[in-house]
Amino acid sequence: MAFLELHDIHKSYYLDxxxxxxxxxxxxxxxRGEFVSILGESGGGKSTLMNIIGGLDRNFTGQVKVNGQLLDHHDQKQxxxxxxSTVGYIYQSYNLISHLTVLDNVLIALDMTTLTREEQHQRALQLLDKVGLGDQVNKHPNxxxxxxxxxxxxxxxxxxxPQIIIADEPTGALDAQNTQEVLALLDDxxxxxxxxxxxxxxxEVADHGTRIVHLADGVIDGDERLRPAYxxxxxxxxxAARLLPATASxxxxxxxxxxxxxxxxxxxxGTAIGxxxxxLFTGLGNGINGYIQDQINSLANPRAVTVHKNPTGKKMNQDQLQASMQNMAADPQSMLISQRNVDRLRKLKGVSVVEPGVTVAGFRLAYQKMQQSGTNLATWNRSVTTRAIKHGHKPGDNEILLTKQQAIQLTNPTKYRQLVGKKVHLTFNWVDRNGKPVPVTGDVxxxxxxxxxxxxxxxxxxxxxxxxxxxxxxxxxxxxxVIVDDLDQxxxxxNRIDNMRDGNNKRIFGAITVGSILKTVNTYVSLASTVLAxxxxxxxxxxxxxxxxxxYMSVSERTKEIGILRALGERKKDIRRLFTSESILIGLFSAVLAVILALAATAILNHALYGIIKYDIVQITAGNIVFxxxxxxxxxFIAALLPAHRAANLNPIDALAAD
Known part of the structure; x- marks a missing residue:
């Protein structure tokens, strides 16, 4: 039984x-052991026959058997x-891959074998020594x-x-000396x-083999044995062969x-800049949010909830609740909170401290002959921080904390600090139990x-x-x-305070938190940073x-390479992966460059602005980098899908014929 059998092979091309x-x-x-020359003039069907034997051409009739097994040319995987596993190609135009070194051009065929990487490297070097190129392994084909x-x-x-070596005009582009050397190698x-x-x-080339098959006008018109097969x-x-591993691609x-x-x-x-x-814009959004949070938290304890009476009995958002507090000046009686409701707050789940207080819409201060009117006098409680106190301390019994502007108006811009420890006369209006106005005065x-x-x-x-x-x-x-046990609560x-009801099922309170203020501000900041991003x-x-x-340019430039890889046995999947992996590598390198640029820009901006705001305004997180x-x-990957699909679907024969 012959190793390779061709039975009644017919092949036609069609034009219109x-x-x-x-x-x-x-x-x-x-x-096996034969050196068969298919001899004939150009256009006689030699190359077409070789493409069928090599498993590249699928559109023909007839049978090809290898070692007794029928080769199904309709089965792409087979x-x-x-x-x-069986065929090796030698081309007249060499068909080396230009961007690979001599060694890599040999290793690319070994990637689809079960040899270890070290064994593949050793075999490639041995073969290059055998063909006399042991000292050229690191050169490129050009x-x-x-x-x-x-x-x-x-x-x-x-x-x-491989068991079959197909050589298509192996000496057609060589001089006499190189022709003899190549023929000797093929004989070996x-x-x-x-x-x-x-x-x-x-x-002359045909006479060098063991057998000559003459092909003319699509038929065999001679089959001459020159000497026995070896x-x-x-x-x-x-x-043993194997599928191409992803790492090779x-x-x-x-x-x-x-x-x-x-x-x-x-x-x-270009990708990195985007x-x-x-x-950078995402990091800027993080920094601005953090800065605002830091500033707001410096104004108030983040575990504090400021509670006011709900004058409408209906659900109110933060803006409506803030507006309703103006009623304290127009109608203080309507905003007073009963002791019973204060006690209800103390029993609420998650509450650790409840501090009743008084907020006055307008007041007057007097010191010696100077007077000053102010707005929003409040009682000191745990919701307020001491961060803003620049001189002195928080107010104790019979004491008042003033703002710098008030102190200057009561003294002068150079001596206002001397007001600490001095007494001022305080006057504001309040109401009695019947809701009638009552003037309140005292020295503090x-x-x-x-x-x-x-x-x-x-x-x-x-x-x-x-x-x-x-x-x-x-x-x-x-x-x-109201001070809450846990910041997360x-x-x-x-929400529990907002949902407290009286006997008529009306809401009693409205609650304002630092978190709600931050949430509103951060929503706008996030929106702005998202728009910028x-x-x-x-x-x-x-x-x-x-x-x-x-x-697409790469596919066009590497069309012949695609044909070479398919001839070596790479699947369509391998070709797709080759191009998608290169595109992904471009994306990865772009991301690395982008992160380096972003971190450098962050360091520069933070250094430049820290002296002004005392805060790192750009904050890039690990999540931003992963994103x-x-x-x-x-x-x-998405950008490479169409070009990779086009590359994988190229006809190997047409790809090999590309310039």
Whole structure:
């Protein structure tokens, strides 16, 4: 039984429904150890026959058997495996991959074998030594002569230890000396028990083999044996084949990326700028949110909930509740809170401290001959921080905390600090139990002076309580500070306070939290940063288009490479992965560059602005960086899908014929 059998092979090409027969019933047998020359003139069907034998051409009728097994040319997976494990190609035009070194051109065939990476490297070096190129392994094909390129092609064809070597005009582009050397190498391969099938139109080359098959006008018109086939070795070698591992695709993609680094760097820079802008604006949003939170928390205890009476009995948002507090000036009686309701707050789940207080809409201060009118006098409680107190301390019994502006108006801009420890006369209006106006007056000592956005005018509650009581006013509170046990429960407690009802099922209180204020502010800041990031994201779309164009260009430039890889046995899946992996690498490098740029910009901006605001205004989180990498990978992967699909669907024969 012959190793390779062809039975009644017919092949035709069609042009506008007109049939042009190329092979007209070819039947041949081949055995290992033979060096068979297919001799004939151009256009006689030699190359078409070789494509059928090599598993590249699927559109024909007839049968091909290998070692007794029928080769189904309609089964793509079987053909890929056949080319991977059984066939090696040597081309007239060498068909080396330009961006790979001599060594890598050989290793690319070994990637689809079960040899370890070290064994693959050793075998590639041995084969290059065998063809006389042991000292050229790190050169690229464009630095080799024609004869050297053909030797690399031979080493690559032998790499996976195939049983069939197909040589298409192997000496057509060589001089006489290189021709003899290449023919000698092919003869040695046949002596090792391989089947050599060489396509040639040269009688001299044909005479070098063991057998000549003459092909003319699509039929066999001669089959001459020149000498017996070589005896097969007692223990023929056979390296097992395997599917191409993903790591091999990534390596090849990386090498191509590095080979065209400067061109690809422009794509990476364009993509990186878009990702950089998104990271920076997101980090800026984080920083602004953090800065606002820091500033607001400096004004008030974040575990505090400020409680006022709900004058409507209906659900009120924060803005409505803030507006309703103006009723304290127009109608103080309507905003007073009963002791019973204060006690109900103390029993509420999650509440640790309840501090009743008084907020006065208008008041007057007098010191010596100076007077000053102010708004919003409140009792000091745990919801207020001491951060704004620049001189003195928080108010104790019979003490008041003034703002810097009030102190200056009562003294002068140079001596206002001397007011600390001095007594001032305080006057404000309140109501008695019947709701009638009551003037409240008294002398209180200045405990300290506050300055900044968090500066407040405040009295100790005991002091306010005594002054109001001595003036005949009601001591009921009109504001309450509720301190929550756990910071995480602040909003939950605020919701419980909002939902407290009286006997008529009307809401009693409205609750204001620092968190609710922050939430409102942060919503606007997040919206602004999102809009800015979205605008920056437009450049990502442009980057995606750049990657698509680059990948399409790469497919066009590497069409022959695609044909070579398919001839070596790579699947369509492997070709798709080759291009998508290169695009993903572009995305990854872009993300790395973007992160470096963003971190550098962050350091510069924070350094420049820290002296002004005492805060790092740009804060890039690990989440922002992870997001950048995810976006880069997703964009680059999607951008590569169409070009990769086009590359995988190229006809291997047409791809090999590309210029």
């Amino acid at each position: 429904k007109e049939e042009f027969p190329v092979l007209k019933g070819i039947s041949l047998d081949f055995n 053909l890929d495996n056949y080319r991977r 630095h080799l002569s024609g004869g050297q390129k053909q030797r690399v092609a031979i080493a690559r064809a032998l790499a996976s230890d 391969i046949a002596k090792d028990g391989k089947l050599i099938i060489a396509v040639t139109h040269s009688q 005896t097969l070795p007692a223990h023929p070698t056979q390296i 990534y390596r090849t993609a990386f090498k191509h990326l590095m080979y065209n680094f400067w061109r690809n760097s422009l794509i990476m820079l 990702i950089f802008a998104v990271i 000592k200045v405990s300290g002076i506050a300055d900044g956005v968090s500066a407040v005018t405040a009295l100790n509650y005991t002091t306010v309580h005594r002054l109001i009581k001595d003036s005949g006013g009601t001591t009921a509170a009109n504001s309450i500070a 602040v909003q939950a407690v605020a 979205a605008i920056a994201g437009i450049s990502l779309l442009v980057s995606a288009l750049m990657i698509i164009v680059t990948m 950048a990498f995810v976006v880069a990978i997703v964009i680059s």
